[in-house]
Amino acid sequence: MSKGMVSIIVPVYNAGNWIEDTVLSVKSQTYTDWELILVDDKSTDNSLELMEHLDDKRIKVIAFPQNKGASYARNRGVEEALGRYICFIDADDLWSPDKLEKQLKFTEENDAEFSFTGYEFADASGVGVQKIVRVPATITYRQALKNTTIFTSTVMFDMEKLEKEDIMMPHVPSEDTATWWKVLKKVHKAYGLDEALTLYRRSTNTLSSNKMTAIQRIWNLYRNVEKLNPVYSAYCFVFWAIRALIRRI
Numbered sequence: 001m002s003k004g005m006v007s008i009i010v011p012v013y014n015a016g017n018w019i020e021d022t023v024l025s026v027k028s029q030t031y032t033d034w035e036l037i038l039v040d041d042k043s044t045d046n047s048l049e050l051m052e053h054l055d056d057k058r059i060k061v062i063a064f065p066q067n068k069g070a071s072y073a074r075n076r077g078v079e080e081a082l083g084r085y086i087c088f089i090d091a092d093d094l095w096s097p098d099k100l101e102k103q104l105k106f107t108e109e110n111d112a113e114f115s116f117t118g119y120e121f122a123d124a125s126g127v128g129v130q131k132i133v134r135v136p137a138t139i140t141y142r143q144a145l146k147n148t149t150i151f152t153s154t155v156m157f158d159m160e161k162l163e164k165e166d167i168m169m170p171h172v173p174s175e176d177t178a179t180w181w182k183v184l185k186k187v188h189k190a191y192g193l194d195e196a197l198t199l200y201r202r203s204t205n206t207l208s209s210n211k212m213t214a215i216q217r218i219w220n221l222y223r224n225v226e227k228l229n230p231v232y233s234a235y236c237f238v239f240w241a242i243r244a245l246i247r248r249i
Contacts, residue, residue: 005033005083006031006083007077007080009086010091013041014047015092016050020050023036030098030100031098034100035081037081038062039076040061040062042067070175071175081164086156088176099198112190113183113190115156116135116190117192118196119153120133120196122201123202124201126201132196133149135149135150135194136192137194140188146239148243149192162183174214174218178225
């Protein structure tokens with residue numbers, strides 16, 4: 001494990017339109033002690049070709065022989081990671097240049113095992129739309145069940161305080177949320193840096209079609225992953241739905 005190094009893990013599947021911009025946002029970081037692990041999940045576009053032409057010794061490309069899913073790709077990245085800290089960023093998202101620098105300072109000041117930041121929604125071209133998601137100063141497991149404000153591309157883990165198994169993602173829908181809950185049951189709370197340091201690219205065409213999928217996924221997490229009873233699941237769901245709606249209007 002390299003003291004101070006940040007391992008950044010990116011699952012990649014058919015992200016040829018965006019992956020170069022995402023990598024550039026990592027290479028533009030003011031904090032430079034990082035490694036970038038790109039795991040191609042058997043893309044059928046030019047993603048792998050683009051990644052293989054990246055000229056930076058800090059970048060490692062892993063190619064799956066067959067498509068397995070984002071959880072498998074992220075877990076492979078975790079296995080390969082050498083840094084003290086581990087972060088994730090999705091293949092179409094973008095970081096502000098000072099994201100790592102600010103979050104590392106924040107994480108160290110709070111002696112945090114797990115931290116996350118705010119973020120801003122962006123359009124399909126990666127331009128911010130001035131819709132910023134604020135995050136709480138801290139969040140516990142019970143609070144996180146009702147508030148899925150932790151976004152994958154904003155998290156940071158201190159691997160001197162956690163084991164790699166702690167952040168391995170289960171192979172279920174919304175595996176990232178399930179992982180945050182798993183970690184929170186161990187560390188009791190995560191620390192939120194309320195600055196929008198990530199651009200979350202989203203398409204308006206997918207928002208409405210994903211609503212029912214999101215509902216089904218969160219309910220499955222409550223009932224089949226966390227094993228919550230129906231009444232408590234419904235209680236958490238109401239809060240989740242209200243906050244999810246607020247984030248999107």
